[in-house]
Amino acid sequence: xxxxxxxxxxxxxxxxxxxxxxxxxxxxxxxxxxxxxxxxxxxxxxxxxxxxxxxxxxxxxxxxxxxxxxxxxxxxxxxxxxxxxxxxxxxxxxxxxxxxxxxxxxxxxxxxxxxxxxxxxxxxxxxxxxxxxxxxxxxxxxxxxxxxxxxxxxxxxxxxxxxxxxxxxxxxxxxxxxxxxxxxxxxxxxxxxxxxxxxxxxxxxxxxxxxxxxxxxxxxxxxxxxxxxxxxxxxxxxxxxxxxxxxxxxxxxxxxxxxxxxxxxxxxxxxxxxxxxxxxxxxxxxxxxxxxxxxxxxxxxxxxxxxxxxxxxxxxxxxxxxxxxx
Ligand code: PCA
Numbered sequence: 001x002x003x004x005x006x007x008x009x010x011x012x013x014x015x016x017x018x019x020x021x022x023x024x025x026x027x028x029x030x031x032x033x034x035x036x037x038x039x040x041x042x043x044x045x046x047x048x049x050x051x052x053x054x055x056x057x058x059x060x061x062x063x064x065x066x067x068x069x070x071x072x073x074x075x076x077x078x079x080x081x082x083x084x085x086x087x088x089x090x091x092x093x094x095x096x097x098x099x100x101x102x103x104x105x106x107x108x109x110x111x112x113x114x115x116x117x118x119x120x121x122x123x124x125x126x127x128x129x130x131x132x133x134x135x136x137x138x139x140x141x142x143x144x145x146x147x148x149x150x151x152x153x154x155x156x157x158x159x160x161x162x163x164x165x166x167x168x169x170x171x172x173x174x175x176x177x178x179x180x181x182x183x184x185x186x187x188x189x190x191x192x193x194x195x196x197x198x199x200x201x202x203x204x205x206x207x208x209x210x211x212x213x214x215x216x217x218x219x220x221x222x223x224x225x226x227x228x229x230x231x232x233x234x235x236x237x238x239x240x241x242x243x244x245x246x247x248x249x250x251x252x253x254x255x256x257x258x259x260x261x262x263x264x265x266x267x268x269x270x271x272x273x274x275x276x277x278x279x280x281x282x283x284x285x286x287x288x289x290x291x292x293x294x295x296x297x298x299x300x301x302x303x304x305x306x307x308x309x310x311x312x313x314x315x316x317x318x319x320x321x322x323x324x325x326x
Pocket of ligand 1: 089143144168187188204205206207208209230
């Protein structure tokens with residue numbers, strides 16, 4: 001190699017490094033749930049996929065556990081561009097649009113397979129609705145089916161009247177009210193303390209969140225009820241999305257498809273593992289009693305009628321398309 005070529009190569013290398021560092025960008029990605037939770041694991045793998053796929057030009061850094069923004073703040077932070085990307089449970093924003101509650105209509109979709117079918121028909125209207133809110137939807141992963149936790153044995157709704165009940169969205173709060181309990185809205189990241197200090201005596205959630213928050217330290221019973229499978233959604237600020245070149249968008253879209261697929265599997269596996277762990281840590285686990293199941297179904301019918309009423313044609317179209325796909 002001649003001296004001139006060496007100099008040329010060195011200068012190309014320096015230019016390339018400068019170009020890479022000039023365009024390299026880091027996106028902070030707030031997430032609301034424990035670092036060990038399967039949603040956080042899925043987000044972490046998604047971030048690695050984008051970082052590797054763009055050769056480091058776009059690095060995504062996840063911040064689980066509500067450490068950057070708490071769950072209730074994440075959507076607004078993305079919409080307003082305080083952060084470019086993040087994950088949020090959209091049914092926590094049903095007050096903005098009833099459509100966000102489509103995944104928490106009681107007993108509409110009660111298994112992973114049905115949740116998947118419901119998502120297939122809801123994906124398009126959800127994507128449109130989010131675009132109107134300055135958000136580009138990337139992927140969505142379901143929580144496992146929701147069951148009931150209490151600090152006592154419960155065989156019918158008579159046993160829960162007047163209890164303080166921790167909720168996380170409109171549906172969980174309405175269920176509490178209709179069951180004669182007092183709803184208290186608390187983010188998952190805060191529940192260990194809430195239960196330890198008696199702020200609440202029960203909740204509706206998955207085995208996953210009970211396990212993540214070591215709920216056996218305060219509560220004694222977990223009853224599976226298959227009420228609904230709420231979903232988390234990963235979204236990008238629309239200006240941040242539009243500012244990307246096509247190659248980067250393609251990498252992100254590909255990583256999102258893989259994340260959604262892998263997230264579904266993690267949800268199924270983590271559910272089995274965590275419900276077993278609740279038992280191993282001393283909790284009584286099993287299905288709700290027949291009486292309670294019937295009472296919950298009746299509450300579910302009321303809530304379904306209420307949701308269809310408020311969600312109008314858009315809501316009805318999702319439910320009709322889902323039923324047609326069965
Ligand atoms: N865990 C979350 C939402 C649904 C779930 O299973 C929570 O309890 O906040």
